[in-house]
Amino acid sequence: MFSSSQQEIIKKANLNHLLVDHALFEQAIQSKSCSHLSDHSLLGFLQITNLLYRSGEPLISDSLYDQVFLSALKTRNPVHPFLSTVEPEPAFSGKTVKLPVKMLSTEKAYDLESIKKWVARIEKAALEIDIDSGNLIYRMTPKLDGYAAYDDGSHLYTRGDGRKGTDITRVFERGLVVGDNGERGQGAGEIVISQAYFKEKLATHFENARNFQASIIKEKELEEHALTAIKAQAAVFFPFSQLPDWRGLAKELLSTFSEKVEKVSSLVDYDVDGVVIEIIEPTLKKHLGATRHHHRWQIAYKSNLESAEVKVLNVISQTSRSGRVNPVAELEPTRLSGALIGRATAHHYGMVREMGIGAGTVIELTRSGMVIPKIERVIVARQPQIPDTCPSCGHSLIWDNDYLYCPNSAHCSAQIENSMEYFFKTLANVDGFGRKTIEKLHTAGVISVYQIYQLTQLQLEEIGFGEKTAQNLLGQLLRSRTEAIEDWRFLGAFGIYRMGLGNCERLLQYHYLPEIFSLNEDDIIDIEGFAEKTAEVIVEYLVTIRKDFFQIYDLGFNLITTPLLADQQENQVSPIWSKQIVFTGTMQHGKRDEMKKQAKQLGAKVAASVTGKTDYLVAGDQVGEAKITAAREKGITVLTEEEYLQLIAS
Ligand SMILES: [Zn+2]
Known part of the structure; x- marks a missing residue:
């Protein structure tokens, strides 16, 4: 019943042993029932179907998986750890590599008010560096809803966690081209599929465009449909820099905002889930910079969020690594913005208690791009469902303000496993220490990250890992310590x-x-x-x-x-702190790049060419007289290399 490629995926994931029950699985699919499956077989079946779904080779439909099999597990064991493995994993495997440039996510806004606030922040920042905010040009582009990737010209990487991605250059090798006959090497973009083409040729084979996009980057050989779509240039990599856009001033942007959003969204024949607005002035972009998560000079706007009234079937609890017990509402499966939603989270049990969330509660559900939506509003309240004991270890719970905690941190399985998993997930430089591995290690008695680092090849094999897997895990542990972090x-x-x-x-x-x-x-x-x-x-x-x-x-x-901030601030007394400097010509006392680096360390802004904002032009040898005269006319101080060195030494 499994195709050869499905069998390969199962083998690769080390789940081969689950196939002994394949006759039972087949019966389950045919009868759409799992009453004949033992708890153990049901779990095996779910693991396999989930794996195949995530690998783009689904065995059963989404709804059958959710409504029959997953819900059977919930009925049998509402707190089964499998139920908390909700984050979707990438649809392929492969080694992670550091991305050439960090791919941050985009700040999101859902109403015009937030866009106005963002524009105000931009204008304030422009003032800070003497840029006339009235003349600032804003750019609005469609926000592609495809598969994010980064093209450095020779390689293509997935976005991963924004810092490390996976090399998927193979899709270019398979003939994928850059959209609109564009050049390679334009940085961030998305793999997308033409809406018209999808509707005409693919809709009967794939549930949605997202499934298809995932299928294009798979490691294994492509199926016919994907190849044909690539050949037809219906599936392409589309760099953001090349997107069609609207450009104009803030007052134009804000006065007819929704009109522009609509117009820009329809500029491309790809799935779009909003628009991206950004400024293009490079100096201001640089001045605004980025938070850890997103660039400050850019914002996404998503409109027309679909919402629905949904009934809560049950509220289950999950214990996090810190011992905090979080409520998750199971919902009547509801289709929203193209996705089947079966659960939603409440912020905390204080909210469950106050808003009356339990079986029968009716909530308003809005999907805003998150895997699991949050409950924002209760329409019909019911008796709240609040647990007395930890779903993982059974210890009685304690309240701390709005939160419920399991205080049994030393022995609570959920806390131990979640903490170990969190450690490796946060380091983000290792592969192989996901949920499954951690669970297996914990079952074998491993309860701390330190213990994981002490494991030997023999011990790992005794725990049940294959020779190769064990070797790989040890290699990854070594990598986590040697790679700079x-x-x-x-x-x-x-x-x-x-x-x-x-x-x-x-x-x-x-x-x-x-x-x-x-x-x-x-x-x-x-x-x-x-x-x-x-x-x-x-x-x-x-x-x-x-x-x-x-x-x-x-x-x-x-x-x-x-670096300590105090050390950095010492630089503020440097004579070139916050000055804009341009280096030109051949330098005598070292390479120009070295001088630039040193200037930056001293707090200067190093620019590539002279503008009205330049403070110093440092001219080495062989600089034309005209260039120097032009700079002087703009009021820029021109320094010889010697004079510059004296200045920074002062
Ligand atoms: Zn516990």
Whole structure:
């Protein structure tokens, strides 16, 4: 009943042993029932169907999977760990590689009000660097709803986590072209399929365009449909820089906003889920910069969000790595914006209690691009469903403000497994330590990350990993320690309460990593952005993880130290701090690139060519008289290399 490519996928995922029940599986599919399956076989069946679905080779339909088999598991064991593996995995496997450029996500807005606020922020920033905000040009492009990738000219990478992706250059080798006869090497874009073509040729074979896009990048040989679509140039890689657009001033943008959104959305024959608005002035873009998640000079607008009234069937609980028990509402399966939604999350149990969320509650569900939508509004309240005990370990729960906690951190399976998984997920430089591996290790008695690093080939094989897998896991552990990684990311991997990656980086801008364990509350409150309550919790938590932390730290990771802000600020007294400098000509005292780097370290902004905003033109040998005269006429100070060196030494 499995095709040869499906069998290969199963084999690759080390799930071969589950195939012993294949006759039972076949019966289950035919009868659309799983009453004859033991708990063990049902789980095996779900694992296989889920794997095949994620690999783009589904065995059964989405709805059959959700409504018959997954719901049977929920009935048998509402807190089965399999149910919490909800994040979709990439539809293919492969080694992760560092992306040439970080691919940040885009900030999103759902109403005009938020767009106006964003424009106001842009205008304020323009003022800061003396740019006339009244003349700023805004660009609006369709927001492609395809498969994000990055083309550096020789390789194509998936977006991955934005920092590391997977090499999928093979799709170009298979004949995929850049949309609109564009050049390779234009950076970020999406693999998309023509809407008209999909409707005419593919709609009977694929449930939606997304499934088709995923099928194009698969490692295995392509099927006929995909190849034909590539040949017909209906499936293409479309770089963002090449998108058709609208350009204009802020006042034009805001006055007829929805009209423009509609017009721009229809500029391409690809699936679009909104528009992207950005500014194009390079200096301002640079000045605005980025947060950890998105560029400040760009925003996405999504309109026409579909919403529906949906009935809650049941509220189940899941214990996170920190012991926090989170509510998940199971819903009557509802199709929304093309996806079948079966569950939604509430923010916390305080909300469940207050809003009356339980079996029979009717909620308003809005899908906004997230895998699991959040419950924002209750229409008909019912008796709230609140657990007394931890769904993972059975320990009685305690309330802390709006949150429910399982205090059994030392022995609670969910907390142990989630913490170990979080560690590797946050490091983001290893493959192989996903949920399945962690569960297997935990079942064999491994309860800490440190223990994982102590495992030997023999032990891994005894736990049940094949020889090759065991070797690979050990190789990955070594890689995690040798590959350079930011120290704030390493700290973040320990999942300290209230210490997300942003706070980790901020803390390390004031104190070196090993020293944070001797900080007191006041030291932390002194740092901008840390409140008293947060500082108290952090200090408390650092004490409890100190031993575990240093055990792992002492294994020797290749950490990149965050520069202390105090050291950076010393540069502010440098004579070229915040000055804009252009270097030109041949330099005598070292390479020009070296000089640029040094200037940047001293806080200068190094530009490639002279503009009205340039402060200094450093002219080496062989610079034409005309160039120098032109610069002087613009009021720019022209320095010889010698004069420049004296200036920075002063
Ligand atoms: Zn527990």
